[in-house]
Amino acid sequence: MERQKDWTNILFLSLTPIIGVFGTAAYALKFGVEWWQPVLFLVSYVLVGLSVTAGYHRLFAHKGYESHPLVQAFFLFFGAMALQNSVLKWASDHRTHHKYVDKDWDPYSIKRGGLSAHIFWLFYKDGRAAGKYDNVPDLLKNRLVMLQHRFSSWIGILFGLGLPTLVGAAFGHPVAGLLWGGFLRIVVIHHTTFFVNSIAHLYGNRPYTDENSARDNWMLAFVTNGEGFHNFHHKFPSDYRNGIRWFDWDPTKWLIRTLAGLGLARGLRATPRPVIERARLKMAALEVQSRLPDVPSEIREAVRIRMDRAGQFLERAVAHWNRAHEKKREWLEQRASSVRARTWKKNLRAHRGCVARAREEWRAALKILARAPETA
Ligand SMILES: [Zn+2]
Ligand SMILES: [Zn+2]
Structure with a gap:
């Protein structure tokens, strides 16, 4: 038309x-x-x-x-x-x-x-x-x-x-x-x-x-x-x-x-940090995967372990984040309970720690890859 x-x-x-x-x-x-x-x-x-x-x-x-x-x-x-x-x-x-x-x-x-x-x-x-x-x-x-x-x-x-x-x-x-x-x-x-x-x-x-x-x-x-x-x-x-x-x-x-x-x-809508990191990890994994066939098998294995661990840390970060927000909501709705406030903050801290660990792992994986000799 x-x-x-x-x-x-x-x-x-x-x-x-x-x-x-x-x-x-x-x-x-x-x-x-x-x-x-x-x-x-x-x-x-x-x-x-x-x-x-x-x-x-x-x-x-x-x-x-x-x-x-x-x-x-x-x-x-x-x-x-x-x-x-x-x-x-x-x-x-x-x-x-x-x-x-x-x-x-x-x-x-x-x-x-x-x-x-x-x-x-x-x-x-x-x-x-x-x-x-x-x-x-x-x-x-x-x-x-x-x-x-x-x-x-x-x-x-x-x-x-x-x-x-x-x-x-x-x-x-x-x-x-x-x-x-x-x-x-x-x-x-x-x-x-x-x-x-x-x-x-x-x-x-x-x-x-x-x-x-x-x-x-x-x-x-x-x-x-x-x-x-x-x-x-x-x-x-x-x-x-x-x-x-x-x-x-x-x-x-x-x-x-x-x-x-x-x-x-x-009501500012911000995507949870671990969810953003998960997207980044997925992209990093794609890059890693494209280079894996060119490196010796033991290095391939080391890189895989690091990337898997990064993924696991991120899943834990998401769980901590969800729990933190659940507790925060309860705390806001029911006004009070220092226990809830403590759990909320503890989970928030834990989620940050997990995100940092995940990043360390996938950076380490990229570093191993960068230093790896190419197989003939
Ligand atoms: Zn737009
Ligand atoms: Zn656009």
């Missing part, structure tokens, strides 16, 4: 880069750059960008946490300024992407090529019957989301271009405001968001799963407020974090934690 071209999108996505990049550059060459212009760009980039990542993506599309209606309203308002459709449509497309990743139904499947996943998929109307959003029943019930769905383009154009123009006017240069905080910001957020669909499905490593094309790419995380850890994200999509190590650049995760600290977000 011939897909229908979406001329509004084609024109909009072709003209905005010309105005945003070349227009801003030409203006800067002619009139110079004043300090407030890059600042306006950065502030609007952060406000709108985080509304897409913490709001559109991790809150509405994946339910990685719950948030106060005020926070939702903020994300819906500033997110609309990204001009990436309403949350309803965005989240529906995105849930389809996760469900059918790399398959025909994936709206931005990388199998149709990098450029298609990046932008060309937007040049066609989607085939779905108007108003058919059966994979977002929770959002259809959210009145704020439905309100935004009706007005998102208007909010995006009126406020997304109007507000920076007003800021520019306050400094005596409305056009500079429109270019830096409006068009340039729109283009940069468009393409950095699109990079997650293109680059993050092409370049980077796959520490958690090889079941799909998603990659962890720390460089991409810097320009996407933390969305570059896409391999982790596809393996554990409802985790409110994408970069899970403390030093991973994930400002979206830090924002969600801050909101939780302020009482504006709760």
Whole structure:
């Protein structure tokens, strides 16, 4: 079936880069750059960008946490300024992407090529019957989301271009405001968001799963407020974090934690540590297995023992973790019993110990392999 071209999108996505990049550059060459212009760009980039990542993506599309209606309203308002459709449509497309990743139904499947996943998929109307959003029943019930769905383009154009123009006017240069905080910001957020669909499905490593094309790419995380850890994200999509190590650049995760600290977000969903480690061990085991046939049999045996032990330690870690949380829940529900609190903390400590032991074992296995002589 011939897909229908979406001329509004084609024109909009072709003209905005010309105005945003070349227009801003030409203006800067002619009139110079004043300090407030890059600042306006950065502030609007952060406000709108985080509304897409913490709001559109991790809150509405994946339910990685719950948030106060005020926070939702903020994300819906500033997110609309990204001009990436309403949350309803965005989240529906995105849930389809996760469900059918790399398959025909994936709206931005990388199998149709990098450029298609990046932008060309937007040049066609989607085939779905108007108003058919059966994979977002929770959002259809959210009145704020439905309100935004009706007005998102208007909010995006009126406020997304109007507000920076007003800021520019306050400094005596409305056009500079429109270019830096409006068009340039729109283009940069468009393409950095699109990079997650293109680059993050092409370049980077796959520490958690090889079941799909998603990659962890720390460089991409810097320009996407933390969305570059896409391999982790596809393996554990409802985790409110994408970069899970403390030093991973994930400002979206830090924002969600801050909101939780302020009482504006709760129910942050984090995958248990041993479950994450189990995924990593599975990937490490695949690598080990591919190299085993090339080494002498006694080394093969030593490596196997280490890997098995790593798996056993992780199973024990999962058991300790489950018990810790069971005791914590009981302790919270029944308020009291220092015995339960002690058991909870003891199991939590034990689970950490088991994770550490598991890691030691599989690192040792990799080390043995690395030093092993190859059989002829
Ligand atoms: Zn993806
Ligand atoms: Zn996602």
